[in-house]
Amino acid sequence: MSGEEITGGADPEGVLAAVLTPMDDGLAPDHPAFSAHCHRLLAAGCHGLSVFGTTGEANSLSVGERLAALGALLEGGVPANVLLPGTGSCALTDTVRLSRAALEAGTAGVLVLPPFYYKGVGDDGLFRFFAEVIERIGDERLRVYLYHIPQMTGVELRMSLISRLIDAYPGTIAGTKDSSGDRERLETLCREFPGFSVLAGTETLLLETLRNGGKGCISATVNVTSRLARQVYDAHASGRHDEAQARQERLSALRASIETYPMIPALKALMAELARDEEWRNLRPPLSGLDEEQRKKLLAEVPLAHLL
Amino acid sequence: MSGEEITGGADPEGVLAAVLTPMDDGLAPDHPAFSAHCHRLLAAGCHGLSVFGTTGEANSLSVGERLAALGALLEGGVPANVLLPGTGSCALTDTVRLSRAALEAGTAGVLVLPPFYYKGVGDDGLFRFFAEVIERIGDERLRVYLYHIPQMTGVELRMSLISRLIDAYPGTIAGTKDSSGDRERLETLCREFPGFSVLAGTETLLLETLRNGGKGCISATVNVTSRLARQVYDAHASGRHDEAQARQERLSALRASIETYPMIPALKALMAELARDEEWRNLRPPLSGLDEEQRKKLLAEVPLAHLL
Numbered sequence: 001m002s003g004e005e006i007t008g009g010a011d012p013e014g015v016l017a018a019v020l021t022p023m024d025d026g027l028a029p030d031h032p033a034f035s036a037h038c039h040r041l042l043a044a045g046c047h048g049l050s051v052f053g054t055t056g057e058a059n060s061l062s063v064g065e066r067l068a069a070l071g072a073l074l075e076g077g078v079p080a081n082v083l084l085p086g087t088g089s090c091a092l093t094d095t096v097r098l099s100r101a102a103l104e105a106g107t108a109g110v111l112v113l114p115p116f117y118y119k120g121v122g123d124d125g126l127f128r129f130f131a132e133v134i135e136r137i138g139d140e141r142l143r144v145y146l147y148h149i150p151q152m153t154g155v156e157l158r159m160s161l162i163s164r165l166i167d168a169y170p171g172t173i174a175g176t177k178d179s180s181g182d183r184e185r186l187e188t189l190c191r192e193f194p195g196f197s198v199l200a201g202t203e204t205l206l207l208e209t210l211r212n213g214g215k216g217c218i219s220a221t222v223n224v225t226s227r228l229a230r231q232v233y234d235a236h237a238s239g240r241h242d243e244a245q246a247r248q249e250r251l252s253a254l255r256a257s258i259e260t261y262p263m264i265p266a267l268k269a270l271m272a273e274l275a276r277d278e279e280w281r282n283l284r285p286p287l288s289g290l291d292e293e294q295r296k297k298l299l300a301e302v303p304l305a306h307l308l
Numbered sequence: 309m310s311g312e313e314i315t316g317g318a319d320p321e322g323v324l325a326a327v328l329t330p331m332d333d334g335l336a337p338d339h340p341a342f343s344a345h346c347h348r349l350l351a352a353g354c355h356g357l358s359v360f361g362t363t364g365e366a367n368s369l370s371v372g373e374r375l376a377a378l379g380a381l382l383e384g385g386v387p388a389n390v391l392l393p394g395t396g397s398c399a400l401t402d403t404v405r406l407s408r409a410a411l412e413a414g415t416a417g418v419l420v421l422p423p424f425y426y427k428g429v430g431d432d433g434l435f436r437f438f439a440e441v442i443e444r445i446g447d448e449r450l451r452v453y454l455y456h457i458p459q460m461t462g463v464e465l466r467m468s469l470i471s472r473l474i475d476a477y478p479g480t481i482a483g484t485k486d487s488s489g490d491r492e493r494l495e496t497l498c499r500e501f502p503g504f505s506v507l508a509g510t511e512t513l514l515l516e517t518l519r520n521g522g523k524g525c526i527s528a529t530v531n532v533t534s535r536l537a538r539q540v541y542d543a544h545a546s547g548r549h550d551e552a553q554a555r556q557e558r559l560s561a562l563r564a565s566i567e568t569y570p571m572i573p574a575l576k577a578l579m580a581e582l583a584r585d586e587e588w589r590n591l592r593p594p595l596s597g598l599d600e601e602q603r604k605k606l607l608a609e610v611p612l613a614h615l616l
Contacts, residue, residue: 027400027440059398059425062405063370090367090398092335092592097370115594116425117367117460125594132335132593152425154462284400285440286423286433 011143011174011197012084012108013215014047015206015229017222018055020267021069023282029061029069030279035076037223037271042082044308045230046222049078050111050177052086054152055220055264060284063094067101080106084218088113088147092129096136099144109143109174111218116153123161127168134169142172149179149201159192166193177201177218183208190214203229204255207248210236221255223267224274224307228254257302265290266298273299274308319451319482319505320392320416321523322355323514323537325530326363328575329377331590337369337377338587343384345531345579350390352616353538354530357386358419358485360394362460363528363572368592371402375409388414392526396421396455400437404444407452417451417482419526424461431469435476442477450480457487457509467500474501485509485526491516498522511537512563515556518544529563531575532582532615536562565610573598574606581612 019041022033038049051073052058052066061069066085074080087098087110099110112133114126134142146165148157157176165173178186179201186205189198190212198214200206203225206217210233222229228251235244258266265283269290272280281289290298327349330341346357359381360366360374369377374393382388395406395418407418420441422434442450454473456465465484473481483505486494494513497506498520506522508514511533514525518541530537536559543552566574573591577598580588589597598606 054425060400060423062399062401065399065401091370091373092368093370093373115368117362118594119460121594121596125596128596129593152427285437286426286429288430288433288436 011215012048012082012199013197014233015045015203015216015222015226016048016050016084016199016218017041017046017226018053018218018220019049019051020223020264020271021051021056021058021061022271022280023284024279025282027282027284029065031069031072031076033275033277033279034069035073035078037275038073038076038078040308041223041226042078044226046226047216047233048082048084048108050084050086050218053111053147053218054149054179055223055267056086057264057284057287058086059089060287063089063097066098070101070105074105081108083107084109084111084145086111086113086147090115090117092132095133099133099142100137103137103139103142109145111145111147111177113147113149114153114155114157116155119154121155123158123164126155126157126161127164130165130173131168134172140172143174144169144172145174145197145199146176147179148176151179159188162189162193166196175199175215186214187212202255203232204252206232206251207236207244220263220267221258224258224270225251225254227308228306254302254306258298261290261294261298269295269298270302270304270307273304319523320356320390320507321505322541323353323511323524323530323534324356324358324392324507324526325349325354325534326361326526326528327357327359328531328572328579329359329364329366329369330579330588331365331592332587333590335590335592337373339377339380339384341583341585341587342377343381343386345583346381346384346386348616349531349534350386352534354534355524356390356392356416358392358394358526361419361455361526362457362487363531363575364394365572365592365595366394367397368595371397371405374406378409378413382413389416391415392417392419392453394419394421394455398423398425400440403441407441407450408445411445411447411450417453419453419455419485421455421457422461422463422465424463427462429463431466431472434463434465434469435472438473438481439476442480448480451482452477452480453482453505453507454484455487456484459487467496470497470501474504483507483523494522495520510563511540512560514540514559515544515552528571528575529566532566532578533559533562535616536614562610562614566606569598569602569606577603577606578610578612578615581607582616
């Protein structure tokens with residue numbers, strides 16, 4: 001790997017980190033540390049950066065805090081076109097505001113959660129939400145990626161809904177991040193919707209998704225596994241199938257060693273070691289840090305030298 | 309019932325409506341209609357008004373929209389001390405901002421959801437969230453009511469958490485609205501935490517909760533059943549037990565006739581009839597209105613003359 005930054009094209013694909021948000025001791029986003037981490041991830045091989053997702057504790061931040069942090073990244077020299085910021089929220093008007101700001105900043109697209117307070121609302125209400133967002137923004141440059149993570153939202157994005165959205169807004173409904181962990185669903189998405197970018201929510205499914213015609217992954221653990229994840233992608237892209245498979249196995253084992261811990265606290269504990277900065281252990285409630293025993297066990301089990 | 313408004317004391321108790329938020333055709337809160345509805349509910353016998361809860365579609369509104377609507381109610385002559393506004397959100401900083409504004413406006417307290425994006429976070433993270441809210445506001449006049457509605461939030465407020473919060477912030481942790489529908493839990497809350505105000509999330513449990521030592525109810529259907537609910541409360545308060553029981557049975561039957569429909573759309577459909585204003589049928593996505601068949605069935609089944 002060279003140390004230089006690789007900028008993505010208009011359509012995010014490849015290896016994307018679901019970027020952690022470092023917090024200062026007052027639990028506010030630490031802008032310089034956030035920019036530095038983004039640069040670190042690009043240098044380590046990430047094609048793109050999905051900031052303000054689940055891993056980024058974005059729903060624990062106000063809209064103002066998210067906008068300020070986005071501005072700080074751009075001022076910090078992070079290229080807008082590698083960013084796929086999460087702009088989802090429960091409130092239509094917040095999602096519109098965040099998505100419009102991302103569009104105006106020139107990001108590659110926006111990753112949009114369904115509104116997640118109400119449960120069991122059905123396809124019609126969800127369709128109307130996404131339709132309102134798209135029509136209120138009213139800009140054909142908008143690229144919406146549907147963020148499916150039912151274990152957090154309690155909201156299922158059914159195939160029928162995705163199909164209806166693609167039909168109504170071709171081009172604008174550009175893809176999905178699917179964090180369901182459902183391999184059959186990922187395969188169906190790749191097969192049923194040609195031209196729709198499918199990104200797996202874990203690098204464990206990176207190679208499988210690429211082989212199915214998907215575009216890559218957006219993953220929490222890529223905050224510390226980007227180098228190896230990129231090697232999998234490159235080996236696949238160059239047709240070095242055995243190498244891709246072997247690296248994927250190493251990558252999956254690395255991910256498995258982390259995912260037995262609470263994911264975001266574990267990643268922040270690892271980052272505190274890698275960046276040699278205790279501030280990385282801060283989490284905004286309701287998330288809590290690992291307890292000391294868990295933390296020591298994690299650090300003993302995961303070889304830091306293999307990370308980032 | 310007299311037509312005059314009854315204002316509550318510092319501690320909300322009795323019959324509280326979980327107030328609907330009327331939306332204009334652009335899906336923005338209609339401030340004059342909102343004030344008018346609040347006055348209508350007080351005139352119909354409500355002791356208090358819990359605006360910006362689940363029924364009020366509050367999580368579908370931005371913080372700015374919630375603050376503007378609160379300001380409009382006060383300007384519209386709705387007394388601050390009858391209000392128990394919902395101030396919960398996923399973001400610590402939003403909850404602090406909304407709660408501080410409510411406190412400064414002189415509301416009776418604030419109804420606070422646990423942060424509801426992350427699931428399975430445990431007591432420590434939830435405790436830390438409420439503790440941060442209370443300490444950041446740092447005002448002993450603050451009265452926090454814990455809003456338990458796991459069917460929407462996916463977050464359980466365990467007895468151990470409530471106990472820990474009451475111990476840490478006596479006086480400030482003032483009560484709870486419990487919408488779990490779990491009668492045993494309500495009874496346990498009344499018994500285990502003396503001095504802690506327990507409000508049932510449905511008027512079906514109004515009399516039972518009062519008999520258990522609870523303070524009343526905060527309910528969606530009270531938007532249209534306030535008169536009868538108030539009669540139950542008054543009969544109980546005057547020791548007219550048989551009358552209280554008989555009226556509770558009528559009230560429960562009325563509620564039952566509504567709750568077979570999607571609740572918020574059904575209540576808005578009823579309000580459109582009662583207020584003779586079609587605008588009341590507007591709902592912000594992801595909620596959708598009743599379809600025409602459901603609506604006609606509802607209107608045929610629920611006798612409008614018995615409402616409000």
